Amino acid sequence: MLLKLAWRNLWRQKRRTLLTASALALALFLSLLTRSFQEGSYNANIDNAARFYTGLIQLQHPEYGESSSIDDVVSGDLEQFPYLKNMNGVSHILPRLESVALAAADDRSKGVLVLGVDPEAEDRYSHISSKVSSGYFIDSDSHAVLLGEGLASYLKLNVGDEIILYGQGYRGQTAAGLYTVKGLLHFPVKALDNQMVICRLSLLKSYTVLGIKSLLGYCTPTLLST
Template identity: 95%
Template sequence: MLLKLAWRNLWRQKRRTLLTASALALALFLSLLTRSFQEGSYNANIDNAARFFTGLIQLQHPEYAESNSIYDVIAGDLEQFPYLKNMNSVSYILPRLESVALAAADDRSKGVLVLGVDPEAEDRYSHISSKVSSGNFIDSDSNGVLLSEGLASYLKLNVGDEIILYGQGYRGQTAAGLYTVNGLLHFPVKALDNQMVYMPIKLAQELYSTGNQVTSWVLHTDSLEHVAAVETKLKDHYQDQLRVRDWQDLSPEMAQQIAMDRAGGIFLIYILYGIVGFGLFATVMMMTLERQREFGVMLATGMVRRQLLGLLFIESAFICLLGIVIGTLLTMPVLGYFSFNPIEITGETAQMMLEAGFEPILPVYLDPSLFITQAVAVTFILLLCLVYPSWRLYRLNLVSALKGGSHAH
């Protein structure tokens, strides 16, 4: 009976009902657009940065994160990690040997970061060969190395020249080697461009005398949503044998930057909800005050206050549901369109993004959790707006409500 009554009451004032629902729909539409573009950009940045350097997850020796020492290595044969091989949601598993060395050429020297990789697998994963600005990319059996342009410029080296790498190898052995520069890599990030040396992992293992061992296994999941689940499974399985680190642990600066930017975006959405909330509160309050005589008659004819409050809540729930449906119907086609036809960035910004290895577009993020979160936020606003009108209705004086209504009439 209350449901029928609430539904009829709504359409007695069609304009007010539709205006209130439209205000909620607009808030939902704007917040969903903002959050979808925001999360889409974050996901693209995380994915690109992971492919470029850290990966989404790394398996390391338990001590390696603190020591960064070539002493703390793990098995470099994937056959020794059958659990890893058979994991669902993991699209790439790559071995890496990472260490430092002193690079020298003629009378110049510089501390460098040496990265031993499986060239073919690494190229499939990060398309590193597209960064080669001159010379050739390396293969697994190559005896040459790739230098970043900034480093090559500092050492005054070019393709075909030789570079000496000198450092400390596994268990105190000396790491020293003379290598030919196969090609130069262009990195837009200065910190990397000034110190990177890429070499085939076999050559790196030979240089550092690690045998068939690596400093980390790099994993990439099918999507970012799977990272937490895969990380938990790996931690449960390997426990103290291996350290499992996700992209947030590997790139804390980026994680912090994204967290701060996300907080700023959410704060703006809260301001939007606040503005909409005030308008909504005024409408709900007016809806309650205008109907005092009607509520008085209902109470006089035997309806209890609890039922009257229930009626108000059901009416508000219908308006809220209507707003969410309209908002979702407005948002879905727009987000769907931008998902298949993303906004393209042009000019200098696009050039910078291309150089950094990013596609110059604004991607959108489509996920049910976003819709659910924003729908819950809209519902919460409406419930908040109902607190004071409900209290007024609960304290309603029957005589003055009937008198006020008849006088107004």
Template identity: 75%
Template sequence: MLVKLAWRNLWRQKRRTILTAAALALALCLSLLTRSFQEGSYNANIDNAARFYTGLIQLQDPDYADNASIDDLLSANLDDFAYLKSEPSIEYILPRLESVALAAAGERSKGVMVLGVNPELEDRYSGVSEKVSQGRFRFDSDSLKGSSVLIGEGLAKYLRLEVGDEIILYGQGYQGQTASGLYTVNGLLKFPVMSLDNRLVYMPISEAQRLYSTGNQLTSWVLHTQTLSDVDSVEASLTDHFGDDIRIRDWKDLSPEMAQQIEMDRAGGIFLIYLLYGIVGFGLFATVMMMTLERQREFAVMLAAGMSRGKLVSLLFIESSFICILGIALGIAVAMPILGYFYFNPIHITGEAAKVMLEAGFEPILPVYLNLGLIINQALAVTLMLLICLIGPTWKVLRLNLVSALKGGGHDH
């Protein structure tokens, strides 16, 4: 009976009901758009950094994880880590040998990150061949000069190198041996993240092992999970299996600066959403309170007819629940087509804003993140906002003076 009565009451004042639902829909729509663009940008940049550099998870020697020494290595034989193949959430398993070197060309030099990779696996994983802006994705081998390499456009610009020029790499190899080699630049890579574009050198892992004299060893096994949400469970599973013999590190541990930037930006976005909810909430509170004050005589008649105050409050909550459901449905109905369009057509940022994002280590695009959990969280936030707004009207109903309300005054006890 209360449900039927609540539904009829809603449409006695259609304009008021629609106005209240529209306020909830606006708050939900704006919050969904904001959070979806935010999380989409984070996921895209985490994925970029992972595919072109860190991976989502790495297996490392415990000592290497602490000091990044080329002396603390793992076996390059995947059969020694057969458990990785049994984990269904792991999509890619890649060998990498990573170390630092001094790159020199002419009178210029710069510290670089040398990344020894399996070219075929790496290309399937990160599509690195599609990032070649000049030259070709090819590693030629020469017994006198060593192999060819691929370098970032930013590094090539600093060292004033072009395709076909030579670059010298010099550093320290395995157990104190000298690492030095002369390489031909076979291609320039345009990385979406500037920090990589300015310092990364790609070469075949076999050539990196020769350069650093590591033998059949590498610095890490790089893993990529099916989804970003799988990282925590896979990390826990691997930690349980390998124990203290192998250090398992996720992308947050491998890229703490990016993780911190994302957390700070996410906190700022959530604060703005709370601010939005606060502004909409004040208007919603005023609407709900006005609705309650206008109906004091109606409430008094219902109380005089024998309805308990508890049932009257329940009626108010049921009416508000209908409005809340209507607002959430309307908000999702408006937001989803917009999010769907930008999911398939992400916004590409240009100009100074793009430069600022690149310098901060983010790719200048605004992709959309679609996730049921995100929608549920924002719907719950809108529901909570409405419940808070009902505190005042509920108190008003519980304190309603029956005689005064019947006379039209509606004063409290």
């Protein structure tokens, strides 16, 4: 009986009922659409940060989290981890070497994140070459580096210019390297765009010859993607 009365009452004023129902439907649609955009942007940011920086899984020495010492690192030689290739859900395995340094050009300087990668393996995983907005992607023999657009803008650098990276040596001395900017990258994550320097892995390892062995102290060289 109550349902019948409610149904009749709804259609007693058809225009009012249609307007109310339309307003509720529109509000629900906009709410779901906004939530979808929000969740999509969260997922995109997480995916971008994982692909271009942390990876989905990182392997590091058990003591490294506490010590951050160059003595507590794992090898970047993937042949020492054959079992990883047979793990279910693992699609990519690649080495990375990461550290911090002071980048300088003319009278400007800024603290940066330096990431050493295997160019071919990295591009297969993160498709980073598609983010090159100017210049060219690095190759396995390149002595040049890639910069985020935000960092390049701050340092007033362009393709073909030179950048100096300062680091601390194993015994506390200052060491520096001069490198040519081969390309600029447009990262979807602003924090990376404003501080990222990318070079080939073997080039970053060669810092140890210059005395910047402390760069290895931030090494998390083997990363996996599931």
